[in-house]
Amino acid sequence: MEALLQSSSVPPPRAPADVKGSPRQESVDARSASPSVIEKELANLVINETGEQKYIGPSSGFSILSPRGLAWIERKTGSMRMKTILQTIQRAGPFWASFRIGHQWDGDQSARFDLPSKEATTYLVNHYFKCFNASFPLFDRFVFWELFERQYSNNPPTKRSWFGVLNVVLSIGCITATASIRTDIQTRDPFMSTDMSDWPWRFFKNACSVLLDIIFLDTDLMGVQTVIGMAFVMQAIMNPEGAFALIGIAARLATSLGLHRWLPGFGLSKVELEQRQRVFWIMYILEKDLATRIGRPSAIDDDDIGFGPPSGEIHGEGEIAISLPSINYNKFYPFQRMCTLAIIESKVYKELYAVSSRVKTASERLRAISRLDAELQEWKENFPIEVRPEHSLQCDPESRFPIIVLHFGYYHCLAAIHRVNAHHELWLADVESDSGSGSPENPSTAAKRSDRGHTSYSLCLASARSILHLSVTYLDDWSDPRNKLIWIAPYFPVSAFLALFAHMLQSPLDPRAAGDQILMERILGCLNRVITLEDRSIVQFLATMIGELFVIARQHVDNVKARLSSPNSQQSNFGAEKGEMNPIPQGFVNPLTEMVSPLPDTTTPSQYFPTNELVTSQPHTTNLFNISSFPASDQTMGQNDNTLADFPDSMMDDPFFLMQDYDWDWSY
Structure with a gap:
C-alpha cells in the first residue's frame, strides 16, 4: 500500500546532481521501465510491428484494456489469456487504419471522381438535410441550395472549399442511406449502379483533394465546415485517429476565423453570425466527445469562448x-x-x-x-x-x-x-490528516x-x-x-x-x-x-x-x-x-x-x-x-x-x- 501511495504522488524536484548518466538517473530509468510500474498505468500506448502507435487515455471506456486493467484481469482469472488476446489485437490488421483504408489511397491527392447527375445528387442532399443536418445544423440550407444550383449551371462556384462542402454532404448522405434509398439513387443515376459501398469513400477523397487548399489558401467558413464534415465521416467509418486529427485541424481553423467569439460590427449579418456560432458548437461537440472517449486532451480552450450555445429553432428546423x-x-x-x-x-x-x-x-x-x-x-x-x-x-x-x-x-x-x-x-x-476515525454523526x-x-x-x-x-x-x-x-x-x-x-x-x-x-x-x-x-x-x-x-x-x-x-470448498472472508x-x-x-x-x-x-x-x-x-x-x-x-x-x-x-x-x- 505504501508503494502504491508513493507511486502516485508528485515526484520531488530533480536535484542538480541528477544529470544524465548518473547512477540516480539510471535507477529512475530502470524503475520507470519495470513491469510493476507499468501495471499501475490506466492509460495505454499500443504499438504494432510497423511502428504505428495509438495512445488511449484513462478517461476512455476502454481503460480496462490498459496494463493496470490487464494485470487485474490476470489476477482475477489466474490466466494470461486476456493478455494474449490483446497482443493479437495489437497485431491485427483491422485495428489499424492503414490496413482498412490504406489500400484506398493511391498517393495522388489531386485525383477527383466525377459527381453524380443532378437528380441523384439532389436526392442525396435532401436525404442529408433530413437525416443529419436536422440534428447537427452544420450547413445553412438556403446558402447551400443557392450554391448547389450554381454547381450545375454554366457558372459554378470557384471556391475550393465549396467543392469540399458538397462532397462531405454527399459522403454522409451515402453513409446514412438505407438499402431502399440506395436503390432509388441508382434508378436516378445508372452511373451509380456500381457497388454503392465505394461511393462514401470516393466523395471523401474528393473532399481530401482540397484539404491543403483549405488549410493554406481558402480560410473561410466553408473550409471549416468541410473539415468538420470530414471528421464525421472518419468517425462513421470507425477511424477515430483520422477523426481526432481532422477535428483538431477544424478547431485551429475555427479560432483563426474567430468563430469562438461573437463579432458584430465587422460587416457580418446576424444570420452569418448565428451560422458561425452553430458551426463552432458542432465542432466543439465532436471534439470534446472524441477527446473524452479516446482519453486525450482537447484543442479548445473553454476559458476563451465568447458566447454560449445557440437556443431555439434554426430556420424552422432543429425542433x-x-x-x-x-x-x-x-x-x-x-x-x-x-x-x-x-x-x-x-x-x-x-x-x-x-x-x-x-x-x-x-x-x-x-x-x-x-x-x-x-x-x-x-x-x-x-x-x-x-x-x-x-x-x-x-x-x-x-x-x-x-x-x-x-x-x-x-x-x-x-x-x-x-x-x-x-x-x-x-x-x-x-x-489526508482528516482520514482518521470518525463518529457516526461525523x-x-x-x-x-x-x-x-x-x-x-x-x-x-x-x-x-x-x-x-x-x-x-x-x-x-x-x-x-x-x-x-x-x-x-x-x-x-x-x-x-x-x-x-x-x-x-x-x-x-x-x-x-x-x-x-x-x-x-x-x-x-x-x-x-x-x-x-x-x-x-x-x-x-x-x-x-x-x-x-x-x-x-x-x-x-x-x-x-x-x-x-x-463439498471440499471453503469460503474465505475479507x-x-x-x-x-x-x-x-x-x-x-x-x-x-x-x-x-x-x-x-x-x-x-x-x-x-x-x-x-x-x-x-x-x-x-x-x-x-x-x-x-x-x-x-x-x-x-x-x-x-x-x-x-x-x-x-x-x-x-x-x-x-x-x-x-x-x-x-x-x-x-
Whole structure:
C-alpha cells in the first residue's frame, strides 16, 4: 500500500546532481521501465510491428484494456489469456487504419471522381438535410441550395472549399442511406449502379483533394465546415485517429476565423453570425466527445469562448415533437442540450483525468466528483419527462435519433464522472490528516470515500446496463438510417460491454449476472448483424474480440460456481487477514482467494455467439434501463453504510472493485 501511495504522488524536484548518466538517473530509468510500474498505468500506448502507435487515455471506456486493467484481469482469472488476446489485437490488421483504408489511397491527392447527375445528387442532399443536418445544423440550407444550383449551371462556384462542402454532404448522405434509398439513387443515376459501398469513400477523397487548399489558401467558413464534415465521416467509418486529427485541424481553423467569439460590427449579418456560432458548437461537440472517449486532451480552450450555445429553432428546423399533439404538444431542441453536455464532458476530463488533477487531495477530488455529478443531474432534470434520461422515450420515431444520442452521452458522462472513483487510480495519492476515525454523526473522510466507492460503481454499472438496453431496443432497426450514425461507431455499446465484463469477473455471484449475460449476448447478436455495413472487417473484429471476452467472463462465473458447490470448498472472508470472521456481503467473492485455473485453449468464442433463441429471449425482469429505480438520495440522507469498514486497505486499491447497487447521496 505504501508503494502504491508513493507511486502516485508528485515526484520531488530533480536535484542538480541528477544529470544524465548518473547512477540516480539510471535507477529512475530502470524503475520507470519495470513491469510493476507499468501495471499501475490506466492509460495505454499500443504499438504494432510497423511502428504505428495509438495512445488511449484513462478517461476512455476502454481503460480496462490498459496494463493496470490487464494485470487485474490476470489476477482475477489466474490466466494470461486476456493478455494474449490483446497482443493479437495489437497485431491485427483491422485495428489499424492503414490496413482498412490504406489500400484506398493511391498517393495522388489531386485525383477527383466525377459527381453524380443532378437528380441523384439532389436526392442525396435532401436525404442529408433530413437525416443529419436536422440534428447537427452544420450547413445553412438556403446558402447551400443557392450554391448547389450554381454547381450545375454554366457558372459554378470557384471556391475550393465549396467543392469540399458538397462532397462531405454527399459522403454522409451515402453513409446514412438505407438499402431502399440506395436503390432509388441508382434508378436516378445508372452511373451509380456500381457497388454503392465505394461511393462514401470516393466523395471523401474528393473532399481530401482540397484539404491543403483549405488549410493554406481558402480560410473561410466553408473550409471549416468541410473539415468538420470530414471528421464525421472518419468517425462513421470507425477511424477515430483520422477523426481526432481532422477535428483538431477544424478547431485551429475555427479560432483563426474567430468563430469562438461573437463579432458584430465587422460587416457580418446576424444570420452569418448565428451560422458561425452553430458551426463552432458542432465542432466543439465532436471534439470534446472524441477527446473524452479516446482519453486525450482537447484543442479548445473553454476559458476563451465568447458566447454560449445557440437556443431555439434554426430556420424552422432543429425542433422535435416529444409528445402526441392530442395530449400535450411540446417542442424540444436537442442541439442546445448536446452543446451543454459537451461543456460538462470537458470539465470532467479537465478536473478528473488531466495530469494536473493528480496533484489534488482526495477530498478535493471527491468535491469535484460531487460538483460535476450535480451539474450533470441538473442538465438531465431540465429535460421534458417524455425524453429525459432514465425514463422511457415518448417521441416520434422520426425524432428519436438525437434523443438516443443524448441518452448515450448522459450515461457515458455519468460513468466517466464516477469511474475515476470506482477505478481508484486517483485515490492512491495523499492520505489526508482528516482520514482518521470518525463518529457516526461525523464520519471520517475515509468512511465517506468507502461509501462513495459503493455508489460510484453502482452508477457505473447502471449506466452500462442502460446503454446496452438502449442499443438492443432501438438500434437494431435498419429501417431508420439514423441508427447507422450510432452503430457504425459502436463505442458506447462496446465500452458498456467491457464494464459488465469486469463486473462479472469481480462479482460472479451477483444475482443480476444472468440479466447482464442476456444483455451482453444480445449486443453480440446486434454486432453480428451490423456486419452488413461497408467496413465489415472492423465490425467482425469487434464481434470476435468481445466474443472472446464473453467466453472469459462466462467461464469465470462457471468456475467460481463449480468451486463453491464442491463439498471440499471453503469460503474465505475479507476479514481473514485480520483474524476476524466477517460475513461476505451477498454477491461478493473474495478476490484474494478467487484465482482459478487457466481457461482451456479449446474454447472458441463462436460457441457463445448468440443464436436466434438468445436474441429473441425476453429481457431480465430487473429494470435495466431506469436508474431512478434505485432509492432516491433524499430517502437516504444522513445514512452511512460502512459495509466495507473492515475490508483490508489493499481491497480498495483494486481499480475494478465493483460494488452492489447501494443508495447514494453525492452532496458534499
